[in-house]
Amino acid sequence: MKRNFMLIALATTALTASGAAAQDVTLTIESWRNDDLALWQDKIIPAFEAEHPDIKLNFTPSAPAEYNAVLNSKLDAGSAGDLITCRPFDASLALYEAGHLTDLSDLDAMSNFSDVAKSAWQTDDGQATFCVPMASVIHGFIYNKDAFAELGLEEPQTEDEFFAVLDKIKEDGSYTPMAMGTNDQWEAATMGYNNIGPNYWNGEEGRQALIAGEQKLTDPQWVEPYATLAKWAPYLGDGFEAQTYPDSQNLFTLGRAAIYPAGSWEVSGFNAQADFEMGAFKPPVKAAGDTCYISDHTDIGIGMNAATEHPEAARTFLAWVASPEFAEIFGNALPGFFPLSSTPVEIQDPLANEFVSWREECESTIRSTYQILSRGTPNLENETWGASAAAIKGTATPEELGQKLQDGLASWYAPQQ
Structure with missing residues (x-):
């Protein structure tokens, strides 16, 4: 009887430890937008973590001019973050072709974007989409x-x-x-x-x-x-x-x-x-x-490091980035960066609104x-x-x-x- 009790106790401890580990996933985000740090810390991260308390976010930007070199060094060394902010077109395509970015075509939330919005982060034949579109300028x-x-x-x-x-x-x-x-x-x-x-x-x-x-x-x-x-x-x-x-x-x-x-x-x-x-x-x-x-110009997207140890948590975050909630936060917290999701976002800043109004004229x-x-x-x-x-x-x-x-x-x- 005592032996059975010990086995149950050990099993319970193992489950508890496993549960604790699941509650302790931290995703690190690589980016060149070091001027966005306050936006991430004050608005984006709290909004996401409120909905997903089991996933923590760590936003670690590099200086814009140094980002490509820093990121490539980290990827080669196996020390890059779980999520990678993507420049448009060829720079990110090269990362995908090198096996550093994951194909996200099967992410349901990708249906929130038009083919034009996704084109900056696709293979030339359009068969693979490797970053979630965030914004254009x-x-x-x-x-x-x-x-x-x-x-x-x-x-x-x-x-x-x-x-x-x-x-x-x-x-x-x-x-x-x-x-x-x-x-x-x-x-x-x-x-x-x-x-x-x-x-x-x-x-x-x-x-x-x-x-x-x-x-x-x-x-x-x-x-x-x-x-x-x-x-x-x-x-x-x-x-x-x-x-x-x-x-x-x-x-x-x-x-x-x-x-x-x-x-x-x-x-x-x-x-x-x-x-x-x-x-x-x-x-x-x-x-x-x-x-x-x-x-x-399609300017910024975000993808998943193919070497991440937390692919499910990363996909959960990327699906949230593709949501209207994120578009609303990003578009108004960072006026001048215009969301690419198909759901319309009302831009409150008058100067940014002037820019985006040209889409209707030109x-x-x-x-x-x-x-x-x-x-x-x-x-x-x-x-x-x-x-x-x-x-x-x-x-x-x-x-x-x-x-x-x-x-x-x-x-x-x-x-x-």
């Missing part, structure tokens, strides 16, 4: 409403109106017309070339034609945006060549510049830093009546270099950084830049040969 221009009112300016709709506004701001002399530098290069491409460019190459029509080899980077619609960027230089202020991205942000939020070539990701930070009212206008079309195109596309075209060497995305900065600085002609980019792409990409 939209490109345009943020402006100082006080400055515009003071100078009697209205939001420009066409390129002629855009340069007329810049001329008036420059002539007045109270403000730097436009806050952007070329020191870091990427902003010249992201907030310059891929901001205004879709109006030249007709968004997805041109981007897909480039991938198919039906258009070339020497064609007028791909070269002309560089000529337009070259016209920006007189409006960027003295020393723009050495001006960094944080310099430009500060110049605008301190009220010293009237216009900021932007992405909607700036909204939250600018709201906190600027003491003036802001507005936003979409990339001006070439001529009145033209169809407008916007870069509505055709959407993504950055031209992100899918397929930057897989080889030279990397077209990185080359476009340098070309955009060179166009603004006037160190090469638009035609020379187009030819260099085309030669580089054709050197490794068969459809362009």
